[in-house]
Amino acid sequence: MTPPVFSHGSLRLYLLSLLDESPKHGYELIQALEQRFGGTYSPSAGTIYPRLAKLEEEGLVTKTSQGRKTVYEITEAGRAELRSRHDELRDIEAEVTDSVRRLADEVRVGVKQALTSLRAELASAARESQAKESVRPPGNDPQTQARFALREAELALTEFRQQLRSDLRVHAARGQLTDGFVQRLRADLARLRADILESFGR
Structure with missing residues (x-):
């Protein structure tokens, strides 16, 4: 599936x-597109190869075999088309930049919402634990109560991890995860841990 930025004929x-930058085989073209989109979009082979075949049929590219790889190279006719559509290509580049920014923002918002949900779940687990402790028969020592609260907190964390993991897999399947996103995720999780430890007076 192509992203909205690639309207008919744009890809x-x-x-x-x-x-035009250099001859490439199909996988290199897929990687180049993924890099241009900052990892937020990765086209399938079923998207790329039919278009390459059409370009070859129109005489805009040629292909040669190098071992087990097929390398595609632009022809003079292909360069002529690029020159004649220079303004259109410039607009596509601008739209790619906007598309990358929009997709990255969507992923970032999703992670922030997940972290907010985790904080809410931990707070809810703490309240439920306190409520259960209040109706327990007297005589439970603090260590027993702490072990019970720990179990409830671990259940909340496990549930959150499963939900977030499922969300991330969806975004990964869409090619929307990048190294920069992972770094921000680590930083957000570190801040969340610091907030939790601070609640214990550390």
């Missing part, structure tokens, strides 16, 4: 621009 033109 075809963008592939020509990538081949």
Whole structure:
């Protein structure tokens, strides 16, 4: 599935621009597109190869076999089309930049919402634990109560981890996870841990 930025014919033109930089085989084109989108979009082989075949049929690219790989190279006719559609290609580049920013924002908002949900779940687990402790028969020592609260907190964390893991897998399948996102996630989790420890007076 192509992202909204690639309207009809746009991906075809963008592939020509990538081949104008240097000859590439299909997987290299997929990687180049993924890098241009900052990891937020990774086209499938079923998206790329039919367009390459069409470009070859139109005489805009040629292909040669190098071992087990097929390398595609732009022709003079292909370069001529790029020159004639220079303004259109420039607009596509601008739209790619906007698309990357929008997809990254969506992932970032999703993680923030997940962290907010975790804080709420931990607070709820703490309140429920306190409520259960209040109706227990007297004589329970603090260590027993702490072990019970720990078990409830671990259940809340396990539930949150499963939910967030499922959300991240969905975004990963869409090619929306990047190294920068992972770094922000680590930082957000570190801040959350610090907040929790602070509640214990540490």
